[in-house]
Amino acid sequence: MRILIVEDESKAAAYLKKGLSENGFVVDTSSEGDGGLALMEKNEYALVILDVMLPGRDGWDILSEIRRRGIATPVLFLTAKDSVQDRVKGLDLGADDYLVKPFAFSELLARVRTVLRRGPVRQPDILNIADLEIDLLRHRAARQGTKLDLTPKEFSLLALLARRCGEVVSRALIADQVWGMNFDSDTNVVDVAVRRLRRKVDDPFEKKLIQTVRGVGYMIEND
Amino acid sequence: MTDSFSGQEKSNAWSIKRRLTILYVVSAFGILLISTVFLYWVLTTRLAKEDGQFLAAKINLLREILAEAPNNKEVLQEEVEWETAPFRLAKYYARILDSRGRVLIETGKMDTVAPSYIFPRPARLGQTPSHAAMRKSTNGHSLLVMTALARVGDSRGQTRILQLALDISHEDELISDYRSRLLLVLLAGILLSAGVGVFVAGRGLKPIEKITRTVQHISAHQLHRRLGQSDWPLELNELAGAFDGMLDRLEDSFNRLTQFSADLAHELRTPINNLIGETEVALSRERVVEDYREVLESSLEEYSRLSHVIESLLFLARAESSEARIEKKLFDPRKEIEDVIEFYEAMAEERGVTVTYRKASAAAGSGFVNADPTFFRQALSNLISNALRYTRQGGKIEIGVEWGTDGGLNISVADNGMGIEPEHLGRIFDRFYRADSSRSENKPGSGLGLAIVKSIMQLHHGSASVKSEPGKGTKVTLSFPD
Structure with missing residues (x-):
């Protein structure tokens, strides 16, 4: 899938391109809005990542221009301004999602995947990862056929990691999704919770499913 | 800073000095005007009354003479012709007519100065008019005139008409002179009060100028300077x-x-x-x-x-900043508290600390809090996180809900941990302030948790307070207003 990055800061553009390319996307970059618009006219992109603070025409301007020209490509905008009005403005102008700088790359990757996946994709009721089986409807999990005795929160945590299998899930996202702590909270708590979950999910078995990605978060990998 | 603080621009409001001066002038003018008008009124009414009384007295005198000695022409003559002549201030005239209007006796020259026709009709027999009427004499003088009936002797209905006139042109002059003097006094009063006003206002405002000069000398480097309390009015x-x-x-x-x-x-x-x-x-x-x-x-x-x-x-x-917006709603804090406790449960267990939720009284149990739920959670979360950090193994943390005195709800987080020294208590809500400086390196938190709690409480127009005893524990109370 092809992605366009419009970002004037060359370092940021470079690492975004690198990271996304390594995750299987074809990436073009442009350092200013008009160049980006020209590329959009020429190629068909699955997604545009747009920085708001651009020299000359700013991101808002480009965004409205894209929509005015009838290009329906999903847009994910990056902003350093973290005000509610800014977010609302972006979404009003037709952006599909936004990320506030500084952000973790894993978070960006997750958002990109979500935006691209958005649509009629149905989540299966039962997830199977290696010998782990998670029944999302009955809130039950088992490994090698043995039922795992999990608390509701532990189950939510496991299900979150399993649904995002192969992606790193940040501590902040875990705190938000599992406990509803959608603010900057004490993330040591997440480490404790994951440690406890591991005791039940991984310790009794030889194959360890839950991986720590240092400095980023946790993930379940199926290989 | 708003513009009103700049002070340099010309404001279109009047200066206090000008206001005071104008107030002085207006009030002095008012008082003077009222008193002069009153004095003028007193003088004129007094004069008119005395003149009336004089005429009435004369009428009664003539009546008496006519009644008791109707035929003693000499007495009458004396009374009418001589008595009137040397009258000091005002000239006084008298005339007696018979009932058909023929002149019987009159003051000399009266027929030319005050002819009979300018007099009003007489009052009924035996009555004396209460007021004298005002007339102009033929030579332009002001006259007070009075007409009355008098009985002749004790006999059968023979009557005389008495006509009396008093020349008051002298009084008129007096009054108009008085009037112009009063005007002069008024004018002088205004000028004088304006002068006094300017002077008094200037003097009275001196301390303000002084205060301004003092304030002008205070800059960021001299914030320790003070105006002091003693020498000001x-x-x-x-x-x-x-x-x-x-x-x-x-x-x-x-x-x-x-x-x-x-x-x-x-x-x-x-x-x-x-x-x-x-x-x-x-x-x-x-x-x-x-x-x-x-x-x-x-x-x-x-x-x-x-x-x-x-x-x-x-x-x-x-x-x-003004940017911040919170979405307050009324909710039962129990659910939020339990959620936050659940979040920290695992960590507390690992540290051997128990976290409990305690309702102080039955009444408080039904208490709703008026707050933004997300911020509420965040504040509570920061407090519990802090409490966990400073509570030793086996300790306990208690979350309480109580009614505030102002009708709001107080949420408290109390631990029995290491406590805070009194000298730090005033500053623990400051950014990056850490009570325990020896541990500030390699510390777990950012040092901003409590500052955020304080900010959240300010957004709610509430307050955060702390009580602590070293070695015994700390209790932080969040007061959410109603």
């Missing part, structure tokens, strides 16, 4: 006190700000120092991939720390 004393209070707060804020900048620099220096050092060492020679990986991962942790600090500072900055 009573009214300005309060202003000076309020101003000094403002300076106190400003100085305090200024100091905090300075401290904050220093702390912030320190806070940022530590991770950046780590990053530079680690990277430098890593690059100093060839290494295996694992080593590079180790450095990168360590760097990522430092970056997260920096990012966390920035995130928190942005939150605080937003909370203090």
